[in-house]
Amino acid sequence: MTVTSTPAHARPTTRPAQPARRSRLRRLRRNPLGTVATWAATTLLLLVILIPLVWLVLGSLKTQNEILNKPAFSLPDDWFNFQNYVDAVVDGNLGTYARNSIVAVFPSLFMTILFGVAAGFALEILVWKGRGAVLVSFLAGIMVPGQMILLPLFTIYFNLHLTGTLLPLVITYTAIGLPLTVFMMATFFRGVPREIFEAATLDGASTIRQFFSVGLPLVRNAIFTVALVQFFFIWNDLLIAMTFTSSDDLRTIQVGLLNFQGQFGQVEYGPTLAAVCLNVFATGAIYLFLNQRVMKGLTAGSVKG
Structure with missing residues (x-):
């Protein structure tokens, strides 16, 4: 009974898996338009959510006169006006x-x-x-x-x-x-x-x-x-x-x-x-x-x- 051994240089080697970062970069290069559309939709959604919140916070720090006589997104005269x-x-x-x-x-x-x-x-x-x-x-x-x-x-x-x-x-x-x-x-x-x-x-x-x-x-x-x-x-x-x-x-x-x-x-x-x-x-x-x-x-x- 003979036992044969495979040389070390002839043994199959397993290639390491590609990092997730490289796979993401390849996907971005293959479909740049889809990536831009995704970022644009995400930005638009954030603006739709954040703009009313910003207006709400600014308005809560203004006086009645500022709210009625100044633009909606104008900054309050006093940032520490918590009387409201x-x-x-x-x-x-x-x-x-x-x-x-x-x-x-x-x-x-x-x-x-x-x-x-x-x-x-x-x-x-x-x-x-x-x-x-x-x-x-x-x-x-x-x-x-x-x-x-x-x-x-x-x-x-x-x-x-x-x-x-x-x-x-x-x-x-x-x-x-x-x-x-x-x-x-x-x-x-x-x-x-x-x-x-x-x-x-x-x-x-x-x-x-x-x-x-x-x-x-x-x-x-x-x-x-x-x-x-x-x-x-x-x-x-x-x-x-x-x-x-x-x-x-x-x-x-x-x-x-x-x-x-x-x-x-x-x-x-x-x-x-x-x-x-x-x-x-x-x-x-x-x-x-x-x-x-x-x-x-x-x-x-x-x-x-």
């Missing part, structure tokens, strides 16, 4: 409006997520007769315009003596947010391997234990995504809040921004822009924080080996 922010919080009752928004938004969001995740789990993981029809009925709720149900809901709330509180907002936000939440959570549960729940069943876990100990951790990143969408929908709502809040003490922040008026009904543009700034940048910070968590979680996958 003080007037927005103190005289504009912004703190009360923000408190009402928090009281109306977070209970609605909690119930929407809890019931929506539970319904998505029941529709996709559990096997029972008629679940297809129930899912279709939830999808039908997405197609109903919210404006059509406001008058009947107002009549019902009035007959039940619920007007004059924030409870109609909580109930309405939960009902309107459930169809989309159920649909999205059912879609996320559809991507979870069924073998995980089968193994939990073999280990003796009940349905409730599977939901809280297995189902929720697997879709927690999806819950952040749905919660983010629903939060901005509820927080930025104006029509429903205007319909069911009749007194100034119950107005949410979006409705309260309509009432920044001075003597003789004159709109106070400085405090109004300052209040809008506080609202926009506060919710923007929440979005940036949660968006990073959602993006990192969704790319991680649901099953780790």
Whole structure:
């Protein structure tokens, strides 16, 4: 038995992979027009977003006279004029409006997520007769315009003596947010391997234990995504809040921004822009924080080996 060895110089060698930077440069050289169009579209999109924000910040630092008599993008005379922010919080009752928004938004969001995740789990993981029809009925709720149900809901709330509180907002936000939440959570549960729940069943876990100990951790990143969408929908709502809040003490922040008026009904543009700034940048910070968590979680996958 003879053993032959291949000379070192004759052995096949593997070429190292090309760096990502070189491949990107080759793509840029092959399609320069597409690259220019992409950069132009990105720049245009940034301008569309940033120009209103710049105007908003500049206006919040100006006096009423500067806003009315100077160009829109003129610089403020005093860059440290924060009196508009003080007037927005103190005289504009912004703190009360923000408190009402928090009281109306977070209970609605909690119930929407809890019931929506539970319904998505029941529709996709559990096997029972008629679940297809129930899912279709939830999808039908997405197609109903919210404006059509406001008058009947107002009549019902009035007959039940619920007007004059924030409870109609909580109930309405939960009902309107459930169809989309159920649909999205059912879609996320559809991507979870069924073998995980089968193994939990073999280990003796009940349905409730599977939901809280297995189902929720697997879709927690999806819950952040749905919660983010629903939060901005509820927080930025104006029509429903205007319909069911009749007194100034119950107005949410979006409705309260309509009432920044001075003597003789004159709109106070400085405090109004300052209040809008506080609202926009506060919710923007929440979005940036949660968006990073959602993006990192969704790319991680649901099953780790």
